[in-house]
Amino acid sequence: MAHLVDPNQPDHDANYKVEGIGGSEPPxxxxxxxIDGAERVSDEESFAMAKRLICEEGLLVGGSSGTAVVAALRVAARADVRGPVVAILADSWDRYLSTPWLRSRD
Structure with a gap:
């Protein structure tokens, strides 16, 4: 299944649960x-990766950081990519302590 999206055709007002990502209009x-390309990452993938980063790496991050890492890992796995791939983890988990995705045990 292709995860690539056309950066020239952003999903305006698409539903999402990851806080801090998206908006009705591009700035x-x-x-x-x-922009060379964009990756479509589901809420479930984002939250699962954020939990992994918290539990396995000790990085106290939120869902948008999970999104960035999922996308970066996909890009890094491509055969045509040479050189480093960087993901910026721009938030912290403290504001998400009461959210369902962080409170669930799965």
Whole structure:
């Protein structure tokens, strides 16, 4: 199943549960000419990776960090990618302590 999305055709107002990602309109400063591609990552994949990062790596991150790592791992696994792949983990888990995804044990 392909996870690639066309960065020139963003999903406006798509449903999502990951806090801090997405918005109704792209910001005015977004320059689509510098974007090579985009990955579609589900909420479930994002939350599962965030839990892994918390439990296995001790990184206290939220769902959007899980999204970034899932996308980075996909890109890094491609045969045509040479050099480092970087994911920025821009949030912390403290604001998500009461959210269902962090409280669940699965």
């Amino acid at each position: 005015a400063v977004l320059d689509l000419r510098v």
